[in-house]
Amino acid sequence: MTDDIRWEVLEESTLTLPDHEAITALLAHAFPDWSHWYVGGRSWAGMQPERRVIARDTDGVVLAHVGIRRMYISVGGRDVLVGDTGLVAVAPRLQGTGKGRELMERAHAVLEGLAVPYGFLGAGENRIPFYANLGWHHFDDVVGDYTAFTAEGAGMPMTDQGGWMVLPVAERLEDWPEGPILLNGQQV
Numbered sequence: 610m611t612d613d614i615r616w617e618v619l620e621e622s623t624l625t626l627p628d629h630e631a632i633t634a635l636l637a638h639a640f641p642d643w644s645h646w647y648v649g650g651r652s653w654a655g656m657q658p659e660r661r662v663i664a665r666d667t668d669g670v671v672l673a674h675v676g677i678r679r680m681y682i683s684v685g686g687r688d689v690l691v692g693d694t695g696l697v698a699v700a701p702r703l704q705g706t707g708k709g710r711e712l713m714e715r716a717h718a719v720l721e722g723l724a725v726p727y728g729f730l731g732a733g734e735n736r737i738p739f740y741a742n743l744g745w746h747h748f749d750d751v752v753g754d755y756t757a758f759t760a761e762g763a764g765m766p767m768t769d770q771g772g773w774m775v776l777p778v779a780e781r782l783e784d785w786p787e788g789p790i791l792l793n794g795q796q797v
């Protein structure tokens with residue numbers, strides 16, 4: 610099975626409509642609560658990624674996906690450049706077989722290639738151990754303000770305490786500023 614999987618790193622501007630449709634189909638399966646959102650070629654939720662790591666089978670079906678976009682966020686009043694990471698998904702039939710780890714290791718390589726100071730993501734509570742296991746640090750008491758996406762397309766202001774996770778890339782974790790996070794926009 611593993612030999613039948615082809616991994617690719619794609620720049621957003623190279624994606625064709627069939628690429629978007631194949632990614633969208635995976636996201637609808639992996640996030641069933643959001644299947645009304647991932648329709649047709651809408652292969653993103655909030656901020657559109659600039660790079661994607663995808664795994665395909667020999668028929669071109671997308672089996673795993675992660676999106677990354679560089680953006681400045683405010684942390685404790687300081688601007689910090691991050692590689693915002695999201696749309697992390699493995700096809701349900703392959704979950705628990707190590708594909709998520711492989712996907713994120715490839716995402717880490719993309720973040721290193723972009724030479725961002727930090728990787729950044731917002732994780733649901735039950736996903737925090739998955740990322741922590743892969744080297745991401747959880748700031749459990751930090752409050753973050755962001756714009757949540759909705760299926761209607763309108764952005765809604767939201768505040769979450771915890772779930773904010775950081776991967777040191779070009780800078781040290783110790784140098785991540787203290788204080789609340791202000792995204793001033795949507796995440797990938």
Ligand SMILES: CC(C)(COP(=O)(O)OP(=O)(O)OC[C@H]1O[C@@H](n2cnc3c(N)ncnc32)[C@H](O)[C@@H]1OP(=O)(O)O)[C@@H](O)C(=O)NCCC(=O)NCCS
Pocket residue numbers: 639640697698699700703704705706707708709710711731732733735736738739742
């Ligand atoms: C989250 C997801 C990407 C993980 O992918 P996966 O292929 O199932 O994960 P893997 O089999 O590669 O597991 C990697 C490691 O994380 C651990 N892990 C996986 N899911 C975990 C969880 N929910 N809690 C704790 N540990 C977890 C595994 O035990 C494994 O540890 P090991 O490498 O030390 O043995 C996948 O389950 C998925 O697509 N879920 C639905 C979409 C989703 O929730 N995405 C994340 C949004 S924040």
